[in-house]
Amino acid sequence: MPRITAATVADHRASQHAALLSAAMEILVTEGAAGLTPAAVGARVGLARSSVYRYFSSTADILAQLVEDAIPRWAARLTGATAGGPGLEARIRAFGQVTLSFVAHPDYALLRALVSVELPQECQDRLDQLHETMIAPLRDVLAEAGHEQPDLVAHLGWAILGEAQHRLAAGAGDPALVERTALDVLCRAMLT
Structure with a gap:
């Protein structure tokens, strides 16, 4: 079970979402669109690819x-x-x-x-x-x-x-x- 790092589940999800967006932007800037995948974004923040799909569909x-x-x-x-x-x-x-x-x-x-x-x-x-x-x-x-x-x-x-x-x-x-x-x-x- 994932560890909740905020006061509420909603706060945790919002924090994770923000971290994923930040990681995605870093990848986009440094590697371009070819490097931007759900797996790469997840790896950047320490989440499994399957967990990233809770936030993004593609x-x-x-x-x-x-x-x-x-x-x-x-x-x-x-x-x-x-x-x-x-x-x-x-x-x-x-x-x-x-x-x-x-x-x-x-x-x-x-x-x-x-x-x-x-x-x-x-x-x-x-x-x-x-x-x-x-x-x-x-x-x-x-x-x-x-x-x-x-x-x-x-x-x-x-x-x-x-x-x-x-x-x-x-x-x-x-x-x-x-x-x-x-x-x-x-x-x-x-x-x-």
């Missing part, structure tokens, strides 16, 4: 839960970056800076992993919903400024930033130049 489920954990943090950072501020351009630029900073964070490994794993449709649908929460702060800033097409323009801006992220992650070009150019293009596109 590798795709592990990834989905990592995304569920990470996206709200980034959405909150994006919302904070666009809150108030000295003007529309500064708020758009702040949104872009936070979005581009994602590349240097370990959470960026999630994007690379998601491309290599086929997610069940319900996971993909949820991922799409979460993705929208990251675009929402830019859309809100544009709507507040009276832009006629805030949703479309926010998505186009997200595409600009996505290309810049891709180039930064690939090491294509001087990072400072890529960031500066992307932010300039983003602001010009949003402010016309």
Whole structure:
């Protein structure tokens, strides 16, 4: 029988779940998606593979839960970056800076992993919903400024930033130049 290491069974399960997610993220960052399996995650925290299946149904489920954990943090950072501020351009630029900073964070490994794993449709649908929460702060800033097409323009801006992220992650070009150019293009596109 497993040893309970918390005050309640629910607390124990929550602690184990958090430890498994942390281990999964470490594996993802150091070994990539190919190294991420329920067995590897269990081994990292000292649990049998069969015990890991109490928390995750598959590798795709592990990834989905990592995304569920990470996206709200980034959405909150994006919302904070666009809150108030000295003007529309500064708020758009702040949104872009936070979005581009994602590349240097370990959470960026999630994007690379998601491309290599086929997610069940319900996971993909949820991922799409979460993705929208990251675009929402830019859309809100544009709507507040009276832009006629805030949703479309926010998505186009997200595409600009996505290309810049891709180039930064690939090491294509001087990072400072890529960031500066992307932010300039983003602001010009949003402010016309």
